[in-house]
Every structure is written in structure tokens, then in C-alpha cells.
Amino acid sequence: MRRRGPFGALQKTPVALLLTAVAGYIDVFGYIFIYGVYVAHMSGNTVAAARHMADLHWYGFLRHAWPILTFVGGLIIGAILFEAQVRRFRWPVASTLLLESILIGGFIAAASGINFAPAVPPQPAGKYYLMVALLTVSMGLQNVTVRKIGGLNVYTTFVTGSLVKFGEAAASFIFWVRRRTRGRFRSRWRKVARTAPHQRDVLHMALTGSLFVCYLAGAYCGAMAGLKFELPAMFIPLGILVSLTFYSAARPFAQLREEQW
DSSP states (O other): OOOOOBBBBHHHHHHHHHHHHHHHHHHHHHHHHHTTSSSHHHHHHHHHHHHHHHOOOHHHEEEEEEEHHHHHHHHHHHHHHHHHHHHSOOHHHHOOOOHHHHHHHHHHHHHHHHOOOOOOOOOHHHHHHHHHHHHHHHHHHHHHTTTTEEEEOOSSSSSSSHHHHHHHHHHHHHHHHHHHHTTHHHHHHHHHHHHHHGSSHHHHOOOOOOOHHHHHHHHHEEEEEEEHHHGGGGGHHHHHHHHOOOHHHHHOOOOOOOOGG
């Protein structure tokens, strides 16, 4: 039987979309159940930390500064692990996804051990910092797992970057259409319409728009499942991550040159 080769750019897209949905799911779960803290959206935590700092409310500042520090720690750990596995010609994506799965499983175990309730008390406590770190480090790890598809930077843990790329691609596409129809729109618009679906900016718009939709859908599912099932709802993203870990180990992604990443 012929062995299948590694994933290329197009084959990465479903994996990136699933990871984006997982990030939205986990982010809203943390927001609902861990005192309104974002575990993937660091812009929100930065604004909240600054607000508490202006009010001289240092406990509130620490609650929102801690996720930022641990998220950055996850980014660094993930980048080191990814690069080390690439140099050894192993499974960089599977390695980071495996560690992310372990952290999510650790969150479930830690929450079960402290009689998890729908809201962690707001005062600084060891359990608060532990539970936040387990989720934010996992999101940092995920952010360096799939970083580029078809020459376009992708972001699976926050949607702002995807919206920026969508806007840039849309503006570029408008100029592309204008160049090809200027002064002869009636004779050229059919040809432009036929070739537009294969145009690079259109493909980028489709990808970044899909990433946004998947994040939104994941957040919606996370909110609905979390409110109904509470902690057991976290087994859903854990199952997806474990499945993707085995999937990427069985068929690793194509290795890209450094400048492509």
C-alpha cells in the first residue's frame, strides 16, 4: 500500500478550522466560569488589567495580568517544542497538540478535585491561578501549532488577526477587479467573475472568514454546553484535540522553510 505523504497547505485548513473552534469554545468557557477572564483573548485581559491598575485595584490587576504572562509562557514553550521537533524531523504539530491535550485534561482533573463550581471566587487563590494557567498555557501552545496556510498567517486562538487579514484581502481584491474592468466593465465582468474564485485574495478571504465563523461557532457551542453541563462540557474540546493529535502523528504536516513560517 502506498504511504500517504505529509499534509500540504490545503490539507491544513480543516485542522486550523477545528483548532479555531476549540479556541472559541475554551475561551468562552473560561470567561463564564473563571470570573470573566479570557484565556485566549489577551487584548481583553490587557484592557481589564489597565482599568484595575488605574483604580489601584491590585487584586483585579493580578487576576488579568496572570493570564497574559502564562499565555506568553505557552507561546514560548510551544515555539521551543515545535522547533526542537522540526530539527529532529519528528512530529511538531502532534507534540504541541499532545501537550495541549494534557493541559486541558489537567484542568478537568484539577477542577474536579476542588469541587468545581460555575464561578471561581474572585479573590486571588492558588486554585484560581492554577486553573487559569492550565487553559492559557494551552492556548499559547495552540497559537504556534498552525501558523501559516498557503502563504497567509493564520491565528487559531483569536479573531482580530483573522479580521485584519480579511480586510486586507478584500481591499486587494477590489483593486484587482478594478484593474481588470477599468473602462471596459461590460466586456470584462463575465471573465472576471469566472476567474475570481481562484484569485488568491478571494481564497484568503474565504479562509480568514471561515476562521472567524468557526471561532464564533465554537464560542456559541462552548457557552451552551458549559451552561448546561458545566465541567463535563470540557471533554468535547479535549476529545477533538486528542483526535487531532493522533491524526497529525499519523500524517505529519509538510515541513516548510523558515521564511515561509
